Amino acid sequence: MTTATRDSVGTAHTRVEGRDKVTGAARYAAEVPFAELAHGWLVLSTVARGRVRSVETEAVLAMPGVLAVLHHHNAPRVDTDYVGLLGVPPDLTVALFQHDRVAHRGWPVALVVAETSEQAREAAESLVVHYEEEPHDVAFCAERQTEAYTRDSHAPAVVRKGDLEAQLAASAVVVDAEYTTPEEHHNPMEPHAATARWEGGRLEVVDSNQGTTWVAGELASLFSLDPASVRVRSEHVGGGFGSKGVRAHQVAAVMAATVLQRPVRVVMTRRQMFSLAGYRSPTAQRVRLGADADGRLRALEHQSLNQTSTVYEFVEPGAAASRAMYAADAHHTVNRLVRLDVPSPTWMRAPGEAPGSFALESALDELAERCGIDPIELRVRNEPAAGPVSGLPFSSRNLVACFEEGARRFGWSGRDPRPGARREGRWLIGTGTAAASFPAGVMPSTAAVTAEADGTFTVRINAADIGTGARTALTLVAADALGVPTDRVRVRIGDSDFGPAMIAGGSMGTRSWAWAVTAAAGELRQSLAPGAEIPPEGITVRSDTAEAVGALAQKERHSFGAQFAEVAVDPATGEVRVRRMLGIFAAGRIVNPLTARNQLVGGMIWGISMALHEEAVRDRASGGLYGADLAGYHVAAHADIPHIEADWVDDPDPDDPVGIKGIGEVGMVGAAAAVANAVWHATGVRHRNLPIRPDRVLMAGGDA
Amino acid sequence: MPPSASSDLTLSVNGEKYTLTVDHRTTLLDALRERLDLTGTKKGCDQGQCGACTVLVDGRRSVSCLQLAVAAEGREITTIEGVAEGERLHPVQQAFLDLDGFQCGYCTPGQICSAIAVIEEHAAGWPSAATGDVRPEAGPPPLTPEEIRERMSGNLCRCGAYVSIVQAVARAAEQKGAAA
Numbered sequence A: 001m002t003t004a005t006r007d008s009v010g011t012a013h014t015r016v017e018g019r020d021k022v023t024g025a026a027r028y029a030a031e032v033p034f035a036e037l038a039h040g041w042l043v044l045s046t047v048a049r050g051r052v053r054s055v056e057t058e059a060v061l062a063m064p065g066v067l068a069v070l071h072h073h074n075a076p077r078v079d080t081d082y083v084g085l086l087g088v089p090p091d092l093t094v095a096l097f098q099h100d101r102v103a104h105r106g107w108p109v110a111l112v113v114a115e116t117s118e119q120a121r122e123a124a125e126s127l128v129v130h131y132e133e134e135p136h137d138v139a140f141c142a143e144r145q146t147e148a149y150t151r152d153s154h155a156p157a158v159v160r161k162g163d164l165e166a167q168l169a170a171s172a173v174v175v176d177a178e179y180t181t182p183e184e185h186h187n188p189m190e191p192h193a194a195t196a197r198w199e200g201g202r203l204e205v206v207d208s209n210q211g212t213t214w215v216a217g218e219l220a221s222l223f224s225l226d227p228a229s230v231r232v233r234s235e236h237v238g239g240g241f242g243s244k245g246v247r248a249h250q251v252a253a254v255m256a257a258t259v260l261q262r263p264v265r266v267v268m269t270r271r272q273m274f275s276l277a278g279y280r281s282p283t284a285q286r287v288r289l290g291a292d293a294d295g296r297l298r299a300l301e302h303q304s305l306n307q308t309s310t311v312y313e314f315v316e317p318g319a320a321a322s323r324a325m326y327a328a329d330a331h332h333t334v335n336r337l338v339r340l341d342v343p344s345p346t347w348m349r350a351p352g353e354a355p356g357s358f359a360l361e362s363a364l365d366e367l368a369e370r371c372g373i374d375p376i377e378l379r380v381r382n383e384p385a386a387g388p389v390s391g392l393p394f395s396s397r398n399l400v401a402c403f404e405e406g407a408r409r410f411g412w413s414g415r416d417p418r419p420g421a422r423r424e425g426r427w428l429i430g431t432g433t434a435a436a437s438f439p440a441g442v443m444p445s446t447a448a449v450t451a452e453a454d455g456t457f458t459v460r461i462n463a464a465d466i467g468t469g470a471r472t473a474l475t476l477v478a479a480d481a482l483g484v485p486t487d488r489v490r491v492r493i494g495d496s497d498f499g500p501a502m503i504a505g506g507s508m509g510t511r512s513w514a515w516a517v518t519a520a521a522g523e524l525r526q527s528l529a530p531g532a533e534i535p536p537e538g539i540t541v542r543s544d545t546a547e548a549v550g551a552l553a554q555k556e557r558h559s560f561g562a563q564f565a566e567v568a569v570d571p572a573t574g575e576v577r578v579r580r581m582l583g584i585f586a587a588g589r590i591v592n593p594l595t596a597r598n599q600l601v602g603g604m605i606w607g608i609s610m611a612l613h614e615e616a617v618r619d620r621a622s623g624g625l626y627g628a629d630l631a632g633y634h635v636a637a638h639a640d641i642p643h644i645e646a647d648w649v650d651d652p653d654p655d656d657p658v659g660i661k662g663i664g665e666v667g668m669v670g671a672a673a674a675v676a677n678a679v680w681h682a683t684g685v686r687h688r689n690l691p692i693r694p695d696r697v698l699m700a701g702g703d704a
Numbered sequence B: 001m002p003p004s005a006s007s008d009l010t011l012s013v014n015g016e017k018y019t020l021t022v023d024h025r026t027t028l029l030d031a032l033r034e035r036l037d038l039t040g041t042k043k044g045c046d047q048g049q050c051g052a053c054t055v056l057v058d059g060r061r062s063v064s065c066l067q068l069a070v071a072a073e074g075r076e077i078t079t080i081e082g083v084a085e086g087e088r089l090h091p092v093q094q095a096f097l098d099l100d101g102f103q104c105g106y107c108t109p110g111q112i113c114s115a116i117a118v119i120e121e122h123a124a125g126w127p128s129a130a131t132g133d134v135r136p137e138a139g140p141p142p143l144t145p146e147e148i149r150e151r152m153s154g155n156l157c158r159c160g161a162y163v164s165i166v167q168a169v170a171r172a173a174e175q176k177g178a179a180a
Helices: A018-023 A057-061 A117-126 A142-147 A164-169 A212-222 A248-260 A270-276 A318-322 A353-371 A375-381 A399-410 A470-482 A509-527 A546-550 A593-612 A671-683 A694-699 B028-035 B091-099 B108-123 B145-151 B162-179
Strands: A038-044 A050-056 A066-070 A108-114 A128-133 A158-161 A173-181 A193-199 A202-207 A230-233 A264-267 A283-291 A297-308 A330-339 A422-424 A427-439 A446-451 A457-460 A489-492 A539-544 A558-569 A576-586 A644-648 B006-013 B016-023 B054-057 B060-063 B076-078
Touching: A018 B091, A018 B108, A038 A117, A038 A248, A038 A270, A050 A057, A050 A108, A057 A066, A057 A117, A066 A117, A066 A248, A108 A117, A108 A248, A117 B028, A142 A283, A142 A297, A142 A330, A164 A283, A164 A297, A164 A330, A173 A353, A193 A248, A202 A212, A202 A248, A212 A230, A212 A248, A248 A264, A283 A318, A283 A353, A297 A318, A297 A353, A318 A330, A318 A353, A353 A375, A353 A427, A353 A593, A353 A671, A375 A399, A375 A427, A399 A427, A399 A558, A399 A576, A399 A644, A427 A576, A427 A671, A446 A509, A457 A470, A457 A509, A470 A489, A470 A509, A509 A539, A509 A546, A558 A593, A558 A671, A576 A593, A576 A671, A593 A644, A593 A671, A593 B162, B016 B028, B054 B108, B060 B108, B091 B108, B091 B162, B108 B145, B108 B162, B145 B162
Parallel strands: A038 A264, A202 A230, A297 A330, A457 A489, A576 A644, B006 B076
Antiparallel strands: A038 A108, A050 A128, A066 A108, A158 A330, A173 A283, A193 A202, A193 A264, A283 A297, A422 A427, A427 A558, A446 A457, A446 A539, A558 A576, B006 B016, B054 B060, B054 B076
């Protein structure tokens, strides 16, 4: 056995579960077989506000195969008076069938359970529910500021530094602009699915989620169960993006399995996901920048408004994105929310930063235009030495290096700054850039690493691989920490029985898990005497990073990046095509270049999709969405996406044992602004409302 | 007497015959997943909008969520479980694996089945909306990235692995051309 340290981290490695995924062998939540399985189908409200007057179950119960109809008169009771793993109370949308109130259109009012999914579906669609309808209000717009309020979330709602109005008054140039982003939906390709059963006094749930510790904890709290009696597994997850926490499907499956005492599976339909899976709130934002003639910022104000439901307060912290980006004498950032009769929004890839960076980085581009300064030079001039508001040092900040490398590779230097100056046939051509950042956090996790008698190692950690490549990354991390090749390491994830660990979220998953794996593997390596006999049960070392993570010094910790886009705009049709895109990131040590590049490019594609395509339109009359499916809600398809490159500069986190920062979200940040800035450069028209639809381009006079 | 709600039929999948009784409402997709335990074919939207359920029916790509199982009798159906030759991956599968043409993997079986058919369709001279010259005498257009993107656009990938998917399809097509 060699004990030399190997360099698996930093070397491209195909996904360890890749073969299973390309052969169809990988089983996702709805594909794990259960004997005696029954199928549940959710019934959602057809009104946006009111009360359920009656649920006509008799006719449905007489239909072939129907086993039960659960609704607010007969469903098991749940407890919602708790604070979950992420430090927040539950979204009451998951407290299914507890009362007769309807809080939004698409609110769950019943679950029909039958022997087959065909029987359950037909019965659910036949179920007659009578409502006492009340007037509803789903109209979100900037004018709702007057009735909005602030609420601290993970970030404070309001942050102030200096005298904003005085600095604005003293500024040679002021940009004051309003921006909007629409309601956006995650739409992971795999719909939410859970199967629940009681087995030997334990509740077992096979689910598709971003963290089984989290979901098991929420289910234990909701159903007042001993946490040790709940096991949640989630081996393969077909995407999450923030939407796969505790949701109606798991709660419904647990209720039905409890009532029927047999396994019950509940799968959301694609349409149901549009009201039950969470979404990104629309935002209305205002940015005011005050600067000297040379572009140096005196004042930075960013206000953001979002909607939430009547049963849950969710803050989309769009303005928080501005707190660590640029130096200015006065800073003012505030997030507000307004309650409407809509489904509860939630985290969606780069929450806060995605819409917030669209506004801030568009405004920076407007300021560059007004000052007659190159947009990259403007950002360099406003580079802060420490946190612009906090005054804390940055753990590392390599934004300027990203711009320099990106400008070189994109060919930025010869750019004619004048808008509307380049034409190729019917196309107007433009280029744009924007900065990206996302917090680099870490949360406590536990891990167990076992030296097996056959010379291999087994890592058990309750991580979730939702497509991030976490399983593979942790294999590389463990191999290096153990000083062995990757083929001697197997990593088991997605099982709440492995002990508590961070969720796949906030760009914190892989970093948090890698820390715990490194700690356990390092200690195991120390304890193994060379040539010593390993007992049949192996030797296991466990780790818990709570103390080490808690001891981290307070710093500004972020990933950074520079986005570049080239677009072509057809002024006759209003069509916008992205022709090429480049992102250079400073995002900590890159564990697996193969999967990391893919993930960063994926984030940039989300940015293109946000800039040009995605928009869920809520009908004020019905309170529901127009075309709540993948035809009505377009996400970028193959033909929308050009060749995109993502790369990185050296930026290991000095305080992380592996040097990781996290890359799940930063790839998306600033991408929509880079596209919008390129559209301005092509056409001379500022698009401050997303998406940049053909009709908006035409109405604005594309070749103005 | 009410009309029967189910039928006996024989499905031919990946070269094997399966005789089963199916509810008339059962889609080919659900028959594969729920009755034959061939869960490699995925259900992303169940209404023909995402391509995750793409299989080959008599060699042509087809979304299995939009056809009833009873209508698939007599057809030769190939799913993701049937495209490899034993332990040897199909060149498209191998290229997806090597070039990381996926992230979460849920759209992957549909992308791969679609890509296999795209390469065949292209070789057979079928034009696409991205083809510049569609006259028969012009011959097959080069299988450029634009051609691949256009032809693969019925298969959504929400993770955004499009760039590496296009590279994987191109590599597999090249290999097929080299082998021909």
